[in-house]
Amino acid sequence: MSDTLTHSERIEAGLTKRYRAEKRFRLYGIAAIAVAMAFLVIMLAAIGIRGIGAFQQTEVALTVVFDETHIKDNNWQAIVKESMRKKFPEVTSRSDKRLLTQLMSSGAGFNLQNMYRADPSLVGETRTVWLTASDDVDMLMKGAIDRASPQSERRVSDKEIVWIDSLIADGALELKFNTHFFTGGDSREPELAGIFGAFMGSIFSLAVCFLLSFPLGVMTAIYLEEFAPKNRWTDVIEVNINNLAAVPSIVFGLLGLAVFLNFFMLPRSAPLVGGMVLALMTLPTIIIASRAALRAVPPSIREAAWGMGASSVQTVLHHVLPLAMPGMLTGTIIGMAQALGESAPLLMIGMVAFIVDIPGSFTDPATALPVQIFLWADSPERAFTERTAAAIIVLLVFLVTMNLIAVVLRKKFERRW
Amino acid sequence: MYVTPARRAQKAVEAVIKGILIASSTVAILTTVGIVASLLFESLRFFGEVPLTDFLFGLEWSPQTAMRADQVGSSGSFGAIPLFAGTLLISAIALIIATPIGLFAAIYLAEYAHVSVRNWVKPILEILAGIPTVVYGFFAALVVAPWLRGGGESIGLDVSSESALAAGLVMGVMIIPLISSLSDDVINAVPQTMRDGSFGLGATKSETIRNVVLPAALPGIMGGLLLAASRAIGETMIVVMAAGLASNLTANPLQAVTTVTVQIVTLLTGDQEFDSAKTLAAFALGLMLFFTTLVLNVVALHIVKKYREQYE
Amino acid sequence: MELAIHTDVSANARVNAQGLNSKPHKVTAEGVNVFYGNKQALNQVNLDIPSNMVTALIGPSGCGKSTFLRCLNRMNDVVDGCRVEGEICLDGENIYARGVDVVHLRARVGMVFQKPNPFPKSIYDNVAYGPRIHGLAKSRTDMDEIVMTSLEKAGLLDEVRDRLDAPGTGLSGGQQQRLCIARAIAVEPEVILMDEPCSALDPIATAKIEELIDELKENYTIIMVTHSMQQAARVSQKTAFFHLGELVEQGDTTDIFTKPVDERTKAYVTGRIG
Numbered sequence A: 001m002s003d004t005l006t007h008s009e010r011i012e013a014g015l016t017k018r019y020r021a022e023k024r025f026r027l028y029g030i031a032a033i034a035v036a037m038a039f040l041v042i043m044l045a046a047i048g049i050r051g052i053g054a055f056q057q058t059e060v061a062l063t064v065v066f067d068e069t070h071i072k073d074n075n076w077q078a079i080v081k082e083s084m085r086k087k088f089p090e091v092t093s094r095s096d097k098r099l100l101t102q103l104m105s106s107g108a109g110f111n112l113q114n115m116y117r118a119d120p121s122l123v124g125e126t127r128t129v130w131l132t133a134s135d136d137v138d139m140l141m142k143g144a145i146d147r148a149s150p151q152s153e154r155r156v157s158d159k160e161i162v163w164i165d166s167l168i169a170d171g172a173l174e175l176k177f178n179t180h181f182f183t184g185g186d187s188r189e190p191e192l193a194g195i196f197g198a199f200m201g202s203i204f205s206l207a208v209c210f211l212l213s214f215p216l217g218v219m220t221a222i223y224l225e226e227f228a229p230k231n232r233w234t235d236v237i238e239v240n241i242n243n244l245a246a247v248p249s250i251v252f253g254l255l256g257l258a259v260f261l262n263f264f265m266l267p268r269s270a271p272l273v274g275g276m277v278l279a280l281m282t283l284p285t286i287i288i289a290s291r292a293a294l295r296a297v298p299p300s301i302r303e304a305a306w307g308m309g310a311s312s313v314q315t316v317l318h319h320v321l322p323l324a325m326p327g328m329l330t331g332t333i334i335g336m337a338q339a340l341g342e343s344a345p346l347l348m349i350g351m352v353a354f355i356v357d358i359p360g361s362f363t364d365p366a367t368a369l370p371v372q373i374f375l376w377a378d379s380p381e382r383a384f385t386e387r388t389a390a391a392i393i394v395l396l397v398f399l400v401t402m403n404l405i406a407v408v409l410r411k412k413f414e415r416r417w
Numbered sequence B: 001m002y003v004t005p006a007r008r009a010q011k012a013v014e015a016v017i018k019g020i021l022i023a024s025s026t027v028a029i030l031t032t033v034g035i036v037a038s039l040l041f042e043s044l045r046f047f048g049e050v051p052l053t054d055f056l057f058g059l060e061w062s063p064q065t066a067m068r069a070d071q072v073g074s075s076g077s078f079g080a081i082p083l084f085a086g087t088l089l090i091s092a093i094a095l096i097i098a099t100p101i102g103l104f105a106a107i108y109l110a111e112y113a114h115v116s117v118r119n120w121v122k123p124i125l126e127i128l129a130g131i132p133t134v135v136y137g138f139f140a141a142l143v144v145a146p147w148l149r150g151g152g153e154s155i156g157l158d159v160s161s162e163s164a165l166a167a168g169l170v171m172g173v174m175i176i177p178l179i180s181s182l183s184d185d186v187i188n189a190v191p192q193t194m195r196d197g198s199f200g201l202g203a204t205k206s207e208t209i210r211n212v213v214l215p216a217a218l219p220g221i222m223g224g225l226l227l228a229a230s231r232a233i234g235e236t237m238i239v240v241m242a243a244g245l246a247s248n249l250t251a252n253p254l255q256a257v258t259t260v261t262v263q264i265v266t267l268l269t270g271d272q273e274f275d276s277a278k279t280l281a282a283f284a285l286g287l288m289l290f291f292t293t294l295v296l297n298v299v300a301l302h303i304v305k306k307y308r309e310q311y312e
Numbered sequence C: 001m002e003l004a005i006h007t008d009v010s011a012n013a014r015v016n017a018q019g020l021n022s023k024p025h026k027v028t029a030e031g032v033n034v035f036y037g038n039k040q041a042l043n044q045v046n047l048d049i050p051s052n053m054v055t056a057l058i059g060p061s062g063c064g065k066s067t068f069l070r071c072l073n074r075m076n077d078v079v080d081g082c083r084v085e086g087e088i089c090l091d092g093e094n095i096y097a098r099g100v101d102v103v104h105l106r107a108r109v110g111m112v113f114q115k116p117n118p119f120p121k122s123i124y125d126n127v128a129y130g131p132r133i134h135g136l137a138k139s140r141t142d143m144d145e146i147v148m149t150s151l152e153k154a155g156l157l158d159e160v161r162d163r164l165d166a167p168g169t170g171l172s173g174g175q176q177q178r179l180c181i182a183r184a185i186a187v188e189p190e191v192i193l194m195d196e197p198c199s200a201l202d203p204i205a206t207a208k209i210e211e212l213i214d215e216l217k218e219n220y221t222i223i224m225v226t227h228s229m230q231q232a233a234r235v236s237q238k239t240a241f242f243h244l245g246e247l248v249e250q251g252d253t254t255d256i257f258t259k260p261v262d263e264r265t266k267a268y269v270t271g272r273i274g
């Protein structure tokens, strides 16, 4: 070639630029992973920071008299009111008195009622008990309400702050572990709202989901993997399962609404129906995982069983299935974890109502953990944001546990034939 | 050959067992049939009241006004174009965010990362896929949206508190692992000999990836992107919690738009008479959603399958 | 059969007899050890490769022929856990020395693989790939010229002239392999490494490639791995015999096939081991 640069020089000349491009490209990869991870961390941190406070609840120590007349009238809040006034005798004006009682949650009376139910001999007695404070006090204690802001801009007035401070000074106002959050049902009052109702709703739904999808999924997998002839029909089933796995979850909800509720007239808002819808949704996951587990059992095992004169059904039930079971269970747990986090289809079948009572059966109206999160996320009160985030933490803990079990199961039974 | 009664009984039992197995395998088919039938049936009732063309091409969506009997189907308030547009806008934002991140993450994991790094990073990315969408929704509505609003304000932009950007951004993060794991599979399926050919000519790693590996993997990656798009279109909770409720035909990502899934949820939650055009409209939207995602999935699975066969 | 080889070889040797040892060595390997993890694949290999000749590497499967070949353009760098010791020099310069640029090295030492591996691009772009990444063409006409000459040299031009835009993967196996050779030539390397370039091809395609290799040695130094003794005899001037990771014997092809010194070589070339 008739140019000034030799072949080798030409290559040499381009190298710096090419290596810079190489470095840049590699950096893009690292940056992409870093961004994804950073997002995960930020999201979990944002939720953690918001939610951690809800595991504590402000309580006030009050000396209460279990006054017989109030108990007869079932006016438990009056008992709370009286003991508050006794604690602050200097408060005299009507409006101040109202403010004073508003420091306590409307649930404080229920606390007393429960004590009395457990021990009726309390009538006439005087006791010092820790009772739930209102959500505004709670938010002030947790720093979500800024004391330094002007009075008109915060939900707790200067007067109230004085009372609260005097209670704190007496050691009569403290943040305590929030048991009620784990044992209570939903409530309009954030300080009284708990996740137990939603939790039970999830448990009932998942139970139905498991009882339906596991056997159905495993049986379908066995049929397709071990018995089905390779023909048009099985092709259709196969393609169908793959596509079902990618159908948006809300469409399953529409199916549940049209078929289970409107056609079969099953009860609205019931975990039974929720579980059925979730089962249809999880079915493809379980089938796909179970087929993989069956395929992982080497043919030699089947051949050995046939060689001993076992029929094909016996071979599968006695020899192949036990070996494939861990894999199937792993897939099922992962499917259940997905179902536990699913909310859209449940909205369609009415599991999205305000339900105070803890559901006790498959047909009681109920919500589910993720739906409860959705409902609370919509509430304007600051204290509900905290609880929403706390409910998310609980949900994530369950999901992590389920996935860990799946991982451990897989590790334990991982076999190389 | 002599067959004992016990043997005959066993045969009968086995026949029954096989029958049960076959029956259970039809449940998956029945589910699809059920979905198609219920969506079609209710949609046909809807289109009896509102003309199909009004629904498909109408620019105005305000189902509330249709509660008055005299207005049903007459005012064109069931025009679904704003919903389709909103869905597309948010999904497009999600894909624009997730595609480069997911793809580059996959490239790095498949081509650069040491095995030990890969073994750590992959499961962590999978966590993103395992987080329930309601959690993303919460994050989008209560954290990201206010940030965007505040950030916009500080540079003089008016960002809606239910902006398409917030929902799309968070949805994008949700589908990163989908794109990265599918692309990862596809990139790993490109035969090593192809890379060797390029290295042997003196190409650097990134040149090899850009000029040889990615073009070879392109069909598979496209398939993955279609699956991701279908996921984004059908996603419900994030948009229900973070996107708008009112229809708004705009391409501005800073404004609030509503989506098909959001409208399905709003139309069907709360107490309505089930026969009103309003609730039936949800099924018509559901039908569109099902149909669109089905087409995307079928095409995507087909592409990916073809791709796999090519290198097997 | 054996006889046929012998006559063939002696004919070949006569042609190449003049000045066989006067040419300088293009590549020299000294004390090369290669490890895959803890497993040693090559043990103390010393081998000199003369310029403008075809050197054949033969030996039973798994003996390390490919491993050695891949050391010559540092293709083993991309294999996880592979470690190379010793010295390999190209024109007297150690290619494993610090500061040696792999990219540049591979432009000088091209490679053709066992299975034809055209890129999923057009025939034209396959050949243009190397010159493009190395920035060898100044203009489009420059590139056209490089592509055409390379295809010409690889003996493929006449078959593909009217379908340069067709995908390279659409060619027949033999054509694909010649495309890969054209692709390697386009970078104007000094050495071309070929790892069993004909093993995936039918006899007619094989004959074409062999013919091509014979022509190419005028301008390039060629090192090829082959399992076919006939092929080694037909196309190579030098032969090196590997066995269990060791270089057992090397020398003129004629000598290796007619009067091998080592028992193992004798056993292999007569078909008793392998």
Ligand SMILES: Nc1ncnc2c1ncn2[C@@H]1O[C@H](COP(=O)(O)OP(=O)(O)OP(=O)(O)O)[C@@H](O)[C@H]1O
Pocket: C036, C039, C041, C059, C060, C061, C062, C063, C064, C065, C066, C067, C068, C079
């Ligand atoms: N990437 C690798 N990782 C681990 N071991 C390897 C790797 N590549 C090759 N080996 C081992 O190194 C030894 C030499 O392999 P090599 O491929 O060089 O043999 P070969 O002579 O080319 O054989 P063949 O004629 O079958 O191609 C073999 O034992 C092989 O198993």
Ligand SMILES: [Mg+2]
Pocket: C065, C066, C067, C195
């Ligand atoms: Mg080899």
